[in-house]
Structure formats: structure tokens, C-alpha cells
Amino acid sequence: MSQNPSDDDLIAEMLPAFIEEANEQVAAFEQLLLELEDRPDDHERLDALFRCAHTVKGSAGLFGLDRVVAFTHHVETLLDLLRDGLLALTPTLSTLLLQSNDTIRDLVATAQLPDDAASQAAREALVLRLQQACGEAAPSGTRRAAPAAAPAFGTSQRATRWRIAAAFGPEVFRNGMDPLAIFQYLEDLGRLEAGHCAFEQVPELERLDAETCHLRLSAELQASAPGGLSREEIDHAFEFVRDDCELSIEALDGPASADAEPSAALQAQAQVQAAVAELRDLIKPSAAPAPAGAAPARAKEGGSDEGGYIRVHANRLDEVINLLGELVIAGAGASQLARQTRQRGLIEANQRISRLIEGIRNSTLKLRMVPIGDTFARFRRVVRDTAAELGKDVALEIVGGDTELDKAVVERIADPLMHLVRNALDHGLEKAEDRLAAGKPAQGRLTLSACHESGMVLIRILDDGRGIQRDKVLQRAWQRGLVPEGVVPPEDEVLRLIFEPGFSTAEQVTNLSGRGVGMDVVRSNIEALRGSIQITSEVGRGSCMEIRLPLTLAIIDGFLVGVGHSRFIFPLEAVVEVISARPDQLVVDHHGRGCVDLRGRLLPVVDLRRLYGLDAMAAERPSIVVVRAGHRQLGVLVDSLLGQHQTVIKPLGRLLRSLRGIAGSSILGSGEVALIVDADALGHIAASSRHATVQPAAETRLTDPTRVPTADALSVEGTRR
Amino acid sequence: MSDVRNLPAELTIYAVRDAAEQGLGWLSQLDADAGDAPLQIAADGVEEVDAAGVQLLIALSRSLAARGRRLQLLQPSPVLQRALACLGAAALLGDAAPAASETAA
Numbered sequence: 001m002s003q004n005p006s007d008d009d010l011i012a013e014m015l016p017a018f019i020e021e022a023n024e025q026v027a028a029f030e031q032l033l034l035e036l037e038d039r040p041d042d043h044e045r046l047d048a049l050f051r052c053a054h055t056v057k058g059s060a061g062l063f064g065l066d067r068v069v070a071f072t073h074h075v076e077t078l079l080d081l082l083r084d085g086l087l088a089l090t091p092t093l094s095t096l097l098l099q100s101n102d103t104i105r106d107l108v109a110t111a112q113l114p115d116d117a118a119s120q121a122a123r124e125a126l127v128l129r130l131q132q133a134c135g136e137a138a139p140s141g142t143r144r145a146a147p148a149a150a151p152a153f154g155t156s157q158r159a160t161r162w163r164i165a166a167a168f169g170p171e172v173f174r175n176g177m178d179p180l181a182i183f184q185y186l187e188d189l190g191r192l193e194a195g196h197c198a199f200e201q202v203p204e205l206e207r208l209d210a211e212t213c214h215l216r217l218s219a220e221l222q223a224s225a226p227g228g229l230s231r232e233e234i235d236h237a238f239e240f241v242r243d244d245c246e247l248s249i250e251a252l253d254g255p256a257s258a259d260a261e262p263s264a265a266l267q268a269q270a271q272v273q274a275a276v277a278e279l280r281d282l283i284k285p286s287a288a289p290a291p292a293g294a295a296p297a298r299a300k301e302g303g304s305d306e307g308g309y310i311r312v313h314a315n316r317l318d319e320v321i322n323l324l325g326e327l328v329i330a331g332a333g334a335s336q337l338a339r340q341t342r343q344r345g346l347i348e349a350n351q352r353i354s355r356l357i358e359g360i361r362n363s364t365l366k367l368r369m370v371p372i373g374d375t376f377a378r379f380r381r382v383v384r385d386t387a388a389e390l391g392k393d394v395a396l397e398i399v400g401g402d403t404e405l406d407k408a409v410v411e412r413i414a415d416p417l418m419h420l421v422r423n424a425l426d427h428g429l430e431k432a433e434d435r436l437a438a439g440k441p442a443q444g445r446l447t448l449s450a451c452h453e454s455g456m457v458l459i460r461i462l463d464d465g466r467g468i469q470r471d472k473v474l475q476r477a478w479q480r481g482l483v484p485e486g487v488v489p490p491e492d493e494v495l496r497l498i499f500e501p502g503f504s505t506a507e508q509v510t511n512l513s514g515r516g517v518g519m520d521v522v523r524s525n526i527e528a529l530r531g532s533i534q535i536t537s538e539v540g541r542g543s544c545m546e547i548r549l550p551l552t553l554a555i556i557d558g559f560l561v562g563v564g565h566s567r568f569i570f571p572l573e574a575v576v577e578v579i580s581a582r583p584d585q586l587v588v589d590h591h592g593r594g595c596v597d598l599r600g601r602l603l604p605v606v607d608l609r610r611l612y613g614l615d616a617m618a619a620e621r622p623s624i625v626v627v628r629a630g631h632r633q634l635g636v637l638v639d640s641l642l643g644q645h646q647t648v649i650k651p652l653g654r655l656l657r658s659l660r661g662i663a664g665s666s667i668l669g670s671g672e673v674a675l676i677v678d679a680d681a682l683g684h685i686a687a688s689s690r691h692a693t694v695q696p697a698a699e700t701r702l703t704d705p706t707r708v709p710t711a712d713a714l715s716v717e718g719t720r721r
Numbered sequence: 722m723s724d725v726r727n728l729p730a731e732l733t734i735y736a737v738r739d740a741a742e743q744g745l746g747w748l749s750q751l752d753a754d755a756g757d758a759p760l761q762i763a764a765d766g767v768e769e770v771d772a773a774g775v776q777l778l779i780a781l782s783r784s785l786a787a788r789g790r791r792l793q794l795l796q797p798s799p800v801l802q803r804a805l806a807c808l809g810a811a812a813l814l815g816d817a818a819p820a821a822s823e824t825a826a
Contacts, residue, residue: 173734173773180772183807195809202776205744205784210737210777217809 332669373401455573564616629683
């Protein structure tokens with residue numbers, strides 16, 4: 001629709017936005033469809049489903065993406081029948097629509113590439129199936145009159161007066177079709193006028209084969225509905241003779257205009273208006289998806305745009321966050337200098353600046369927060385398809401989808417989650433007959449949940465399947481040499497073995513999972529996000545994977561402590577309390593582990609000085625910082641408490657990446673480097689009885705300690721895995 | 722010409738072959754007569770009609786036109802009237818012969 005070069009420029013500029021928007025619509029389509037499987041009669045969702053397809057088709061038409069338009073049209077036709085209640089959404093139909101949706105997604109992705117024959121053939125096969133599905137909704141002359149106000153743009157041009165001309169093929173009668181019935185059906189839609197039958201096309205009786213059709217009919221149809229009729233509605237009447245009939249349908253007036261004169265200008269104007277409306281929608285599509293826990297609300301919106309959004313490239317946000325990180329560090333430096341001057345005015349001014357920086361920090365980080373529900377929602381399809389493939393009946397429950405976390409974290413957790421979900425489906429959940437035999441309901445349950453827990457996001461993947469058999473795990477570990485033959489590690493460590501490289505208990509290796517390459521990758525991916533994974537399982541009752549992830553990768557509130565000359569930072573959310581350590585009560589072994597009595601409970605304590613081999617004199621009055629480490633609490637023995645600190649997380653250099661118990665580093669206002677403690681990992685070190693984890697490994701000893709910023713205070717001996 | 726010409730009750734694809742035979746019979750009878758009197762057919766008994774039936778009537782009227790004659794449907798049933806109108810063949814109803822014109826034969 002653009003001969004004008006500036007239009008072409010505009011379209012080229014808008015195309016990425018279209019593709020993004022189309023992908024959102026396609027994703028929403030899939031969600032709605034899957035939700036509809038549970039509630040096939042939900043009209044709001046059906047309408048939203050139709051709108052998704054319609055929007056994609058409409059905006060694809062705007063960009064001249066004919067393949068998308070042509071294919072989506074067939075989907076839309078089927079959806080229309082569903083919406084009108086002429087077809088019921090069966091599982092077969094649902095699968096067909098899901099496949100069609102996949103095709104639309106592919107078409108959008110390859111919109112600018114030339115078509116290839118294979119995908120074209122596949123598409124045509126799908127179109128055929130869509131048409132067959134449509135055919136099942138036999139109109140039988142009783143289709144209800146035209147809906148008064150359906151969405152009207154481009155695709156379904158509406159007019160009150162149409163000229164229809166049909167030349168029927170010779171086989172029409174013998175195929176059991178009756179043009180009279182078709183025209184009588186048209187009379188349901190409006191008034192037939194100026195009907196004409198071309199008598200001269202009919203041979204004289206002497207030469208007539210009475211069963212061969214020679215009819216060429218034409219008429220004008222004056223719509224009875226005030227909103228006029230769409231081409232599709234008329235076209236629909238000829239559905240069953242389409243292959244055996246030359247049909248021409250032309251509008252004789254503009255959309256719903258009383259003017260019987262065909263008004264090209266009026267039509268063009270309507271198209272321009274519609275195009276403007278579509279563009280306006282494109283410019284303000286939903287940047288932040290609606291809370292996914294509120295999926296029904298979202299469905300109502302059909303791709304919500306409430307409140308108005310600005311689409312910003314993620315790079316620009318990253319830039320702001322990087323600058324903010326520098327600002328936080330600089331601010332901390334200024335505060336420290338201000339305190340040293342002991343000038344009250346300066347200190348107060350600095351405090352105000354610090355508060356503002358904190359405000360900016362929080363708001364900026366929120367910009368990157370997205371609900372995890374969108375990622376969860378993708379698993380509906382995975383669960384549906386995978387369960388079907390495996391012949392299992394599984395219900396997926398999603399809890400806490402509106403829990404927000406950093407976009408980068410969400411993106412990078414999707415793959416590990418996918419693997420765990422597939423694992424649960426493949427290995428965890430049993431087939432229906434096995435479940436019934438075990439006295440469980442035939443339908444398996446898989447729960448994906450997310451919630452906030454002490455400054456982290458906790459994601460759970462819970463199944464009520466067969467659970468993990470510890471002895472099997474152990475045997476496999478022995479076989480694979482992960483554990484020396486005959487050695488039985490403590491209970492909770494046995495299950496952790498499944499995260500070791502090269503481990504797999506699947507007796508039957510399927511193409512879904514069970515190649516034993518997955519779980520260790522899952523763990524390392526999660527750990528790369530400064531997260532952790534824990535597994536609990538009860539034989540016959542199911543398994544639970546718990547993934548803890550930081551809210552953000554960029555900045556945290558930290559609690560700064562000193563050990564000798566070294567500085568460590570605990571994520572503030574992980575800190576429970578601080579108690580003073582009485583050296584006479586605390587005895588630590590040479591790995592730096594010990595216990596104290598905390599109000600009647602035994603609290604494991606880690607001495608960072610011993611653990612990391614820091615060579616400095618012990619403080620006179622050490623403290624114990626009590627932190628949360630997974631389910632447990634853990635004491636960390638430190639020399640001094642230096643207070644709350646806004647911490648910009650810098651990744652550890654390659655040399656220190658495998659350092660256990662440390663998640664990252666940060667630069668303090670003074671220019672010093674502080675190490676950020678990973679409380680969870682520290683907890684594992686404390687709980688670990690395997691000396692190997694803390695024994696120095698000669699080959700991993702750092703050869704050039706001066707390259708580490710805190711090398712004077714830190715030896716990595718005995719801390720590498 | 723004494724025998725009564727009636728359209729069958731069912732003028733559909735299932736009956737058009739027989740009806741065509743009948744029509745050809747009427748035409749040969751007409752050919753025996755000189756003149757240009759219209760072919761009058763009682764159409765009040767038509768209960769069912771489809772497009773094939775309508776096409777048959779059109780073909781008959783074409784044959785008559787070739788002979789300089791025309792088709793006159795007497796008292797067409799409402800079903801037939803509607804069908805002819807719907808398919809744009811209302812011309813066949815012509816001056817929708819009133820019952821009185823039967824005397825013209």
C-alpha cells in the first residue's frame with residue numbers, strides 16, 4: 001500500500017515492532033488456546049483468540065506480508081466458526097490450531113525471506129486441514145444472521161450492497177449441490193435484487209442433459225443487517241461449490257454507507273483510518289507484560305496496553321544501570337570522605353544524595369523486572385505436548401507467576417527450567433496405569449511455583465511422581481566412579497549426585513531427557529546466575545526441585561564485614577542477626593568449621609579466616625553473622641562489622657570464578673575490593689563432610705596471586721572445587 | 722390437445738430426466754399443430770423444486786422460443802414462484818397466467 005518512498009521507510013522502520021508485536025500475539029494465542037482446553041466454552045477467551053489472529057493478520061496486511069495474511073485468514077475463518085458456536089473446540093482442533101499458530105510464528109519470523117517449497121507444502125497441507133475442519137460446521141442454511149459489529153478492517157471489508165455473480169460448473173447438480181439453496185441462504189442475509197439468470201447459457205430442451213448444470217446467475221444483495229455484510233459472509237454461502245463455481249463478489253458501496261454508489265474515495269479513507277489505528281497500536285504495544293498470575297485479566301485485554309508503555313531497547317537500560325553502578329560507588333566514596341571531614345553539613349548533604357541514589361537504583365532496577373509467569377506459561381505447551389508424546393496424563397499448575405525478577409535472569413533460567421520440567425515429565429511422573437496401581441490419581445500433577453524468599457526468588461518444580469530412589473542413584477554413582485565403591489555419603493548428598501557430570505538413572509533413554517548430559521549443565525547454569533538448586537524427594541510421593549535465584553544481577557543491598565584486611569559482603573536479605581562470638585565457646589576445626597549454641601539451638605559456624613586461609617591476627621572481639629543458607633541457618637565468624645553497603649556486583653575474574661562460597665566482587669568507595677558471599681554455597685561447605693571440597697588441590701593453586709586484587713588478603717588454597 | 726399438461730410435484734434433480742422426456746413429448750405435440758399459441762402447463766402442483774428443475778423450465782422455454790412460442794405456467798405454486806424469483810428466472814412467470822386464461826386453449 002506504499003508507493004511513496006517515505007512510506008516504505010516508515011514500514012521498514014516499523015517492521016521490527018510488528019514482528020515483536022506479532023510474536024506477542026502468537027504467544028498470547030497459544031496461552032489462550034491452552035487455557036481454552038480446560039474451559040472450551042469461555043467466550044471471552046474465544047474472542048480474545050480471534051482478536052490475536054485478527055491483529056496479526058491485520059498488521060501483516062499493513063506491511064504487505066501476504067503469506068502471513070493468506071495463512072492467518074484460514075485460521076481466522078475456523079476461529080470465527082468456533083466463536084459462533086458452529087464448531088466445538090475438540091483436542092484435535094486445538095492441536096491443529098496450535099500447529100497453525102506455530103506456522104504463523106514461523107511465517108512472521110521468515111516474513112522477509114523468500115518462501116521455500118517445503119514450508120509452502122506443509123502450509124498448504126495445514127490449510128487443507130483447516131478447511132476440512134471448517135467444513136465440519138455444515139451451514140445447513142441456518143447460520144445465524146450476520147453479527148452486527150464484528151471487527152472491521154481491511155480483511156473483512158463491509159458493505160451494505162454487494163453484486164454477486166456465479167457461474168456454476170457442469171457437475172454441480174451431480175455433486176448434490178443446489179444453487180437454489182445457496183441463493184436462498186443469501187436471502188437470509190439480505191434482500192436479493194436485480195436477479196438475473198443467463199437463459200442463453202442454457203441449451204434448448206432437445207440438447208439439454210437435465211442433470212448437467214448450465215446456470216449463470218447474478219444478483220445484488222442488499223444487506224439486512226445495519227452494519228452491512230463482509231465479503232467472507234457472502235463467500236461462506238458458496239463454500240461447498242467453491243471448486244466448481246466461478247464466483248465474483250463486489251461491493252457496491254462503502255462500508256455501511258447508505259450510498260448505493262461504489263465510493264472508492266470513501267473506502268480508501270476507511271482503509272487509511274484503519275491503518276492509522278493499527279499503527280497507533282503498534283507504537284504503544286505492551287512493553288512490560290501484565291502480571292502473568294493475572295492471566296485471565298490479560299486474556300481479557302488480549303495483549304493489554306493499559307497505562308501506556310514505552311518500548312526501550314535493553315541495551316539502553318544496561319547502559320543506565322552500568323552508570324548507576326559507577327554512581328553508587330562514587331557516592332559511597334564521597335560519603336566516606338565526608339565522614340572523615342566530620343563536617344555535619346557535608347555529611348548530611350551526602351546522606352541525602354545517598355538516599356536519592358538508592359531511590360534511583362531501586363526504580364531503575366525495577367525497569368528490568370519482569371514477571372516469571374511468562375516463562376512459566378511457555379511450559380504449558382511443553383507439558384501438553386511432552387505428556388502426550390509419553391502417553392501420560394499430566395496437569396500443570398502454576399503458582400506465583402507474578403513474581404518479578406530481572407529480565408536477564410528470567411531469560412537465562414528458561415532453559416534449565418525446561419530441562420527440569422521435561423525431566424519431571426519423563427522420569428518423575430508415571431503412566432496412568434502405574435499411578436493407579438500405586439494408589440494415586442491417574443492424572444499426574446506438576447507444579448511450577450515462584451515466590452520471594454530472603455531477597456532471592458525461589459522457584460519450585462514439584463511433581464507427585466515416583467520420586468528418586470536413593471539406592472539406584474548411589475549404585476549409578478558407584479558405577480560411574482562419582483563416589484568410591486561402597487562409600488555411602490550422607491542422605492542429602494546422595495540426591496545431589498544427580499547433578500554430577502555424566503550421571504543418569506534413566507533405564508530407558510528417551511529423546512526427551514535421560515542422556516545424562518542435562519542435570520550438571522542445569523546446575524552450572526543456575527550457579528552462573530548466582531543461584532542454587534536443591535533437590536528433595538520421597539520415593540513414591542514425588543520430587544521437588546528448589547531453585548534460588550537472585551532478583552537481579554546488578555546491584556544488591558549488602559552487609560559489609562571485615563576479616564583481617566579482607567572485606568566481605570553478605571546480601572543484606574540473607575542476614576538474620578549478628579551475635580558476638582565468645583572465643584572460649586567456639587572451637588573450629590582446621591577447615592574452619594565449628595558450632596555454637598544459639599539460644600538452645602546448635603548453629604554451624606564457618607570461620608572465613610580458616611576457610612580461605614587469610615593470614616591476619618584474629619580480632620579480640622569477633623562477631624558471628626547469622627545468615628540464611630537455604631533451609632538452614634549458618635553462622636559466619638568475622639572480625640568486624642562495617643554496616644550496610646550498596647553493592648554493585650562485578651563478576652569475578654576468570655581466575656576466581658570457581659571459588660566456592662563467593663558469588664562476585666564489588667568495589668568499595670575506598671577503592672578496595674570486597675568479595676560477595678554466597679550464603680547458600682557457604683552453607684554447603686559448612687555441611688559438607690567431604691574433605692575433598694575444602695582440601696587444597698595442588699594443580700589449582702594460583703601461580704600468580706598478585707593478579708587478584710585482594711591477593712594480599714586472600715589465598716585461594718583449599719577453596720577450589 | 723385435450724390432455725392436461727401438468728408439472729410434476731417434484732421438479733428436482735431426481736426427477737428432471739423424466740420431466741425432460743415429458744417436455745420433449747409436449748414439444749412434439751406442439752410441432753403437430755400450426756400457430757404460435759403458448760404452451761400452457763399447470764404448475765400448481767409443484768411441491769418441490771431445485772435449481773435443476775428451474776434449469777429444465779428455462780430449457781423448455783428456450784425450445785419454445787425457437788418455435789416462436791412461449792411457455793405459460795398456469796397457477797404456479799408459491800414454491801415455484803419463489804424459486805424462479807430467487808434464481809433470477811422470474812421472466813418465466815411472465816404474465817403469471819391467471820386461472821381464467823385457461824380458456825385460451
